[in-house]
Amino acid sequence: MKLQAVSDDEPRLGRLINIGLPYLWLGLFFLLPFVIVLRISLAEPALTQPPYTALWEWVDGMLEIRLNLRNLQLISEDSLYLQALLNSLWVALVGTLGCLVLGYPMAYAIATAPERQRVPLLMLIILPFWTSFLIRVYAWIGILNANGLLNGFLLWLGVIDEPLKILHTQTAVYIGVIYSYLPFMILPLYANLTRLDRTLLEAAADLGCRPWCAFRRITFPLTLPGVIAGSMLVFIPVVGEFVIPDLLGNPGSLMVGQLMWTEFFANKDWPLAASLAIVLLAILVVPFVIMQRLQQENEMN
Amino acid sequence: MKGRSWPLLSVLAFGYAFLYIPIVLLILYSFNESRLVTVWSGFSLKWYGELVHNRQLLESAWLSVRIAALNATVAVVLGTLAANALVRHGRFRGRTLFELLLTAPLVMPDVIIGLSLLLLFVAMQQTIGWPESRGFTTITIAHITFSLAYVSVVVRSRLLRMDRSLEEAAMDLGAHPLTVYLQITLPLIAPALLAGWLLAFTLSLDDLVIASFVSGPGATTLPMVIYSSVRMGISPQINALATLIVALVAIAVLIAGQSMRRR
Numbered sequence: 001m002k003l004q005a006v007s008d009d010e011p012r013l014g015r016l017i018n019i020g021l022p023y024l025w026l027g028l029f030f031l032l033p034f035v036i037v038l039r040i041s042l043a044e045p046a047l048t049q050p051p052y053t054a055l056w057e058w059v060d061g062m063l064e065i066r067l068n069l070r071n072l073q074l075i076s077e078d079s080l081y082l083q084a085l086l087n088s089l090w091v092a093l094v095g096t097l098g099c100l101v102l103g104y105p106m107a108y109a110i111a112t113a114p115e116r117q118r119v120p121l122l123m124l125i126i127l128p129f130w131t132s133f134l135i136r137v138y139a140w141i142g143i144l145n146a147n148g149l150l151n152g153f154l155l156w157l158g159v160i161d162e163p164l165k166i167l168h169t170q171t172a173v174y175i176g177v178i179y180s181y182l183p184f185m186i187l188p189l190y191a192n193l194t195r196l197d198r199t200l201l202e203a204a205a206d207l208g209c210r211p212w213c214a215f216r217r218i219t220f221p222l223t224l225p226g227v228i229a230g231s232m233l234v235f236i237p238v239v240g241e242f243v244i245p246d247l248l249g250n251p252g253s254l255m256v257g258q259l260m261w262t263e264f265f266a267n268k269d270w271p272l273a274a275s276l277a278i279v280l281l282a283i284l285v286v287p288f289v290i291m292q293r294l295q296q297e298n299e300m301n
Numbered sequence: 302m303k304g305r306s307w308p309l310l311s312v313l314a315f316g317y318a319f320l321y322i323p324i325v326l327l328i329l330y331s332f333n334e335s336r337l338v339t340v341w342s343g344f345s346l347k348w349y350g351e352l353v354h355n356r357q358l359l360e361s362a363w364l365s366v367r368i369a370a371l372n373a374t375v376a377v378v379l380g381t382l383a384a385n386a387l388v389r390h391g392r393f394r395g396r397t398l399f400e401l402l403l404t405a406p407l408v409m410p411d412v413i414i415g416l417s418l419l420l421l422f423v424a425m426q427q428t429i430g431w432p433e434s435r436g437f438t439t440i441t442i443a444h445i446t447f448s449l450a451y452v453s454v455v456v457r458s459r460l461l462r463m464d465r466s467l468e469e470a471a472m473d474l475g476a477h478p479l480t481v482y483l484q485i486t487l488p489l490i491a492p493a494l495l496a497g498w499l500l501a502f503t504l505s506l507d508d509l510v511i512a513s514f515v516s517g518p519g520a521t522t523l524p525m526v527i528y529s530s531v532r533m534g535i536s537p538q539i540n541a542l543a544t545l546i547v548a549l550v551a552i553a554v555l556i557a558g559q560s561m562r563r564r
Contacts, residue, residue, distance in 0.1 A: 014478060015390055019399070022383035022449065026402040029446040033417035036424050050423045102319070105312040123554070128320050130550045133507050134524050135543040138531045139323035142330070145535075147337070149326065179319065233408060240410020242510050247531065257412040257510075264416060264514070274420065277413050284410075292404060 041274035044068045052270050071275035088255040092238040095177030096231045099185035107189035129183050137176055137247050144172050172248035177238055185230040192226025232291035236284055331540035348541040358526050365506050365523035372444040373501035377494055380452025388460040406450040415514030418443045436520030443515045444505040452497035459493035
């Protein structure tokens with residue numbers, strides 16, 4: 001009650017600055033740009049500077065509005081774009097599942113480790129995140145190459161007779177995605193697992209539920225919010241990933257982020273790049289809303 | 302808890318190996334005399350020698366560091382204000398949108414952020430004549446936009462866990478809210494501010510995609526130089542650079558760990 005009374009006569013200026021400044025910044029540099037992307041996606045490419053036409057013009061007292069819907073039509077009809085979109089969703093799905101399969105047991109092992117070991121173990125998960133992402137992806141080129149370390153190792157073991165082609169395949173992209181995004185899966189899972197009420201597991205054990213049964217019926221359902229949160233943190237950015245498929249992937253099966261890059265930098269077709277961004281955004285709205293809901297529910301508890 | 306089972310421990314070991322083997326190999330091969338990864342032809346520091354004489358790389362590194370430092374500083378201020386707003390101001394009008402705007406940059410693909418900001422800068426230049434050219438300023442603005450969201454997450458969790466009794470005591474003694482904030486709240490959340498600053502600095506130093514979109518001729522950041530040399534294939538100079546970055550991070554973590562322990 002006391003705090004409430006104080007904050008009532010607290011200068012409104014503080015409130016204005018706290019809310020207003022970040023709001024203004026994000027409104028101007030994060031929200032407004034999307035409106036402009038939407039506008040440009042309906043323009044036509046042109047050989048002008050900047051390379052797109054105006055949407056409306058005053059000609060002799062007449063307002064001329066020209067909306068170009070050909071890009072959306074192109075994206076929905078041309079198999080290049082459809083395949084890139086499907087491929088992106090597929091890579092994001094495989095990457096997310098891979099992170100989950102590897103990340104869940106890791107998070108579980110860390111969360112059940114003796115208390116003193118948990119922080120160092122967690123630090124080791126976060127540490128690679130602090131070194132350059134680009135360089136860490138690049139490291140895989142040397143490993144997955146035809147004459148790279150993985151092939152050298154497998155040949156030496158005698159498992160294979162001739163080098164496997166891994167670099168510039170989908171497999172390399174999956175490896176790169178799992179490698180780069182694993183920490184984003186482990187952190188929310190760990191946070192969820194450490195909050196788990198252990199007495200429930202003891203009760204289950206007392207009632208004759210064996211460890212696997214306890215995991216399936218108690219631990220996993222209770223950590224589902226962490227699973228979903230981690231999955232979204234991996235899935236959403238991976239759909240638009242550029243660096244990993246560009247350095248490790250097969251040039252024959254592009255992801256949508258690469259297409260946007262090419263349309264923009266190589267073909268200078270800004271309206272088409274903007275249209276791809278709009279389509280990508282529309283696809284990502286659903287997982288994003290799920291994530292946002294979950295976060296708000298989390299805060300209420 | 303029962304003793305941990307060996308399958309779990311072996312997955313954990315595999316996971317750490319997966320995370321660290323690429324980094325260890327980069328470091329190892331930065332000292333290799335040969336260009337080839339599979340051939341070890343002897344210990345050599347020649348790639349480090351080439352690195353310090355690579356003017357383009359050094360200039361871009363300096364540009365990146367300046368952008369990263371300015372970005373981190375502004376992002377800490379804005380991100381802290383945003384965290385204050387979320388933790389201290391309850392349900393204000395437009396809070397849902399505010400939260401959305403603070404969460405979206407965390408997951409939004411870089412290509413979308415980069416393209417949309419570039420189109421904004423171009424539109425602004427056409428209508429108000431600013432920014433005149435793209436480079437340092439536009440990259441920094443773009444980086445602040447996503448960095449502030451990360452900072453707000455870090456600072457917010459600290460504000461939520463913080464003990465408020467000192468603030469209450471100061472207010473009871475009649476201190477002005479601003480005085481309370483500057484003299485009590487800020488020192489208490491200082492570790493989060495530092496962590497947020499370092500995070501924003503790293504994120505900026507690491508960004509290739511967004512910077513490529515919003516940059517102009519003449520402003521080449523370090524990731525752009527790394528990217529163009531990496532596209533050509535293996536480059537031992539990049540291995541040397543990676544080793545230096547890992548060493549810097551390791552030192553920073555050790556110092557941070559030591560200072561945490563002393564608290």
